[in-house]
Amino acid sequence: MVNYGLSLVTLSFQMRAVDFNPFSWDISSKKVKSNVISLDFQNGNGKKINVSNLDNDIEIVIPISGPATNTSNATEHYFLKPNRMFIHSYYAELANVPVSMRIGVQEEGTVVKIFLKFGSRPTVEDSDYNFTILFRSICRNQVDYQQNKSTSCVLEERSVTVVPSEPSLLYVGLLSVHNVTDHARERRSCFGNGRERRSCVGVKDPPPTGVAKVDVPKYDPLTDVNYTFTITQASCLYWSEDKEEWTSDGCKVSYINTGQ
DSSP, X not given: OEEETTEEEOOEEEEEEESSOSOOSSGGGGXXXXXXXXXXXXXXXXXXXXXXXXXXXXXXXXXXXXXXXXXXXXXXXXXXOBTOOEEEEEEEOSTTSOXXXXXXXXXXXXXXXXXXXXXXXXXXXXOSEEEEEXXXXXXXXXXXXXXXEEEEEEEOOEEEEEOOSSSEEEEEEEEEEOOOOHHHHOOOOTTSSXXXXXXXXXXXXXXXXXXXXXXXXXXXXXXXXXXEEEEXXXXXXXXXXXXXXXXXXXXXXXOOOOOO
8 A cells, every 4th residue: 555645546466376387379388487477466446557667676586397407507616727718518498598607706806708609619719609707896885783884895796698599509618817927828849939949859749658548627726716607598488468478578587596
């Protein structure tokens, strides 16, 4: 109930939830993977109120039906070697539904480059999308119980989103960028353009002996970058009576960390 001056306006809402899709005849219904919730705002006469073009969003939490089938949905902890690309893969089951990737690091000023490619592994020279992310702290003023102001800084996660045009395997390449010194970057070699000695003779590496060995990288706390990575495909959809299909126009997914 809201009182505006001399006018008295009564607002109410009606909410229903079902564990099936009541609008399943359209092909767009394949994108619906959760329960279906109906939310109507009404005035005192029981008529629906138009809630479009609001200053603030209306947030509804809808749990996804059943456990996640893709293990990439869970947040995992990894580390990046300097100037060495690490590849993640994720199968995007739905076309025209956003795939979101969230990345978090532990140190401010870390720079991570992201290379995305559908169908095959990306490289620095060949990718469908590429992003460069600089991680910085976000500081906010807080007031404690003694009314003393304090500043709290948090190194927030960053996210990027792509929309696949068809179901496809998405490869995500992550590359940490470090300020490599000239001494570390320059290697004196007979095959390089740097300083050469007249007595220098180039010798190729001997051929492999035929013994297979798995190269498992070891973590180096001095150079490696710890990071968390989450990738999901989710979309906010509602049934449009005008279009007679499920649409996401004016609707978006918000990331909520439940701690689970």
